[in-house]
Amino acid sequence: MSDAVRADALLADMPKAGRGQLKVFLGAAPGVGKTFAMLQAAQAQLRQGVDLRAGVVETHGRAETEALLAGLPQQPLRQLEYRGVQMTEMDLDGILAKPPKLVLVDELAHTNAPGSRHAKRWQDVEELLDARIDVYTTVNVQHLEALNDQVRDITGVQVRETLPDWVLQEADEILLIDLPPRELLERLRDGKVYVPEQARAAIDAFFSQTNLTALRELAMQTAAARVDADLNRRYRQLGQEAPAVRGRLLVGVDGDAQAERLVRHASRVAERRHLPWSLVHVDTGGPRDDQARARLQAAQQLAERLGGEVVTLRAEEVARTLIEHAGERRASVLLVGRSRQRLRRRWLGRGLAERLLRFGEGLEISVLDTDPDRTPAARGVRQPLVLQDYLLAALAALGATALAWGVSRVLELPNISLVFLAAVLLVAVRSSLGPALVCAVLSFLAYDFLFIPPIFSLIIQRQEDVLTLLFFLLMAGLTGNLAARQHRQLEALRQSQAETTALLELSRKLTAATDRQAVLAAAAQQFALWGDVEVCLLARSADGLWKVEAGVQRLLAEQERAAADWSWQHDQPAGLGTGTLPGGRWWWWPLSGEEGSLALLGVSPRDERPLPAERRRLLAALAQPLAQALARAQLAEDLEAARLHGETEQLRSALLASVSHDLRTPLTAMRGSIDSLLALGEAIPLADRRELLEGTRDEAERLDRYIQNLLDMTRLGHGELKLARDWVAPVDIVASALQRLRPVLAPLQVQTRVPDELPLLYVHAALIEQALINVLENAARFSPPQATLRVTVEADAAELRFAVSDQGPGIPEAERTKIFDMFYTAARGDRGGQGTGLGLAICQGMVGAHGGRVTVGDGLDGKGTTLTLHLPLHPQPQLEEE
Incomplete structure (x- = not known):
């Protein structure tokens, strides 16, 4: 035995993390x-000090039961x-x-x-267990779903x-x-179970010696199966060989009256033989x-509900x-029901069971025979008559x-039959086998009455004409059957293609979606194609x-909100058609990621x-890529927020660190001027x-510019100052920056090269203007008097560029990769001498x-x-025409 199997057995025996313990008191009967x-x-x-509470206990008036309940803390019942x-x-x-x-x-099993909130009490217990609360509960064996048919056969109830x-099984x-x-x-006769009147009725209807014995055997079998499963697990924990789970059980089910009976039988067989099992329906x-x-x-x-897979x-x-x-x-096992709907196939040896036995080599085939008393109900199912199809058959004939x-008059007699065969094929393709056979019979009669001598009579004189008519009827039936079969296959393929197309279309739309709103809009657009339901996505x-x-x-409504809340909290479907708050109009399906629920899909059938x-399975399949797209969008938003936070945090740190550099220079100059004025006064x-x-x-x-820049960047780093973007013309940014720096730029020859037609920028105008001011001021301080300073604006399809060129000492080629580091200094260059201290790291943070x-x-x-600010361009807004 492998270590993995032994480890799995040990893990299975450990208490489930985050879940309470369930103890079931199982009985054969009330x-x-x-x-x-x-x-x-x-x-x-309680005597051991455990904090417990009686949620609901049904004493049925039994004195000894009420005496035991009296000393226990009780939760008041809900009215x-x-x-x-x-x-x-x-x-x-x-x-x-x-x-x-x-x-x-x-x-x-109480309803x-x-x-x-829940349709069944066992669902309440599941929620208590999920809340890490231990539960003691009781149940009778006749309430197990898989035994429902056996109990009915035993008791007649x-x-x-x-x-x-x-x-x-999870207890x-x-x-x-x-x-x-x-x-x-x-006990029944003494009135210890029911009151005397009810006891006599119960003994006559349900509690007979035979019934109780059979129910007792079922209870013991259920408990024995659990003991057997526990014993196998213990063997595996010891590393010893245990009865292995081999193969899988498949149960083939059609829409007949005995489908549920067959499913219950399959569940019992799978449990006895320790086999996983699947329900398989073949849609023809x-x-x-x-x-x-x-x-x-x-x-x-x-x-x-019984734990099987549905295929x-x-x-x-x-x-x-x-x-x-x-x-x-x-x-390894294939279970089917005995077909009684098509006796002709059994007569011909072509029933489902016979074909499975013929082709299923190496596979165990089990056939469950149904109760003969219920066979007529299964045979009584009739396919609906579509009058239009049969009218088409008559018109085609x-x-x-x-x-x-x-x-x-121009074709020989054998060729005329091809006309009727074409009509049969047409009807079969347009409708189904039944109308095609009707068309074949009508064509057969018309062919005999009008074209086989003697004409206008159903009498056939020549033997070869009898053979011709029989072959015609046979060919009409075969071709009609073949055409009808192809028609059904085509319809099935269309349905399958529609589902596949829906998945592919939704996946394509979700792939193109870049954020949460785009993902939700793509999903809503896809679901809007379904005219029979209403769909909403909640957050x-x-x-x-x-x-x-x-x-x-x-x-x-209040009940709808309650179902949505429960589905969101427990990450399980709720609402219409489920066992949790099913009274509303909406079916809720949570769209979840690794971190929990991301959105809630609601579907309301019209x-x-x-x-x-x-x-529901199609919606679940569509919900999976939708949830993945929402998780991807959430991750992208988190990464963008982290990147922006990193940029702004770096910018804020640079600004705070530059206080000692940037503020000291203007303060020193202002203090010297003020001291001179105070000391000398009128002598100056x-x-x-x-x-x-x-x-x-x-x-x-x-100093005011530095402080304002510092405050804005600090607030941006803390998330208090958002990028209040708006559409702004680049020429306005250049004009405002030059106006604010007019005294600083006065000693220089400033040139501007701004084209008349430029795209608009979608930016925080004040920040970009401040970045341009810092670059202009830096260039002015390191340019000799009367030197040329040029401001150039140019754009292409992807970005717009502000370029500031000066005639200062310049920056060596080897040091250009280092100048964006905070407080980088050099003997020459923009950071040398009496630098501002804000530096290019600040400007890069603003633009970044x-x-x-x-x-x-x-x-x-x-x-x-030349320092160039590169800014990305966004799709231009549509201007309203006057």
């Missing part, structure tokens, strides 16, 4: 003492009103609001009152309240509460009435398709007769409210009927005083926040430096 045993166990836990009748149910929300360690929940077998502990049938009958494309579709859907839903295949030949699928899934009569805001991000905008299983000539005051003003303006960059090149006439 009255064996399940509730009494559960309360005894609870009393023992509900349904059609004027007061009902009580377990208060699930009350328990979850103040969760204990252990909860007692009686009658696991909740309408208006409850159809049990309506059932629970999926997997609930019992951490099962305790069988056994009581011999004779003692149980004595043939017509199917609403009743058959409903039965098939019910069987598929039952298989899902739908599309093909014409059922037997070969089942065998091929069994080979693909490495199945009439048209072929007229055409054949018209060409009978939850920060304050916990639902908002419709795409699809139908409609207010949700006919207000639950979605069929095929449509008027022209000199004016010069000192103007210098102080210039330094104050310079917009997705741009800053580059450095040679200046004018081989001297100085």
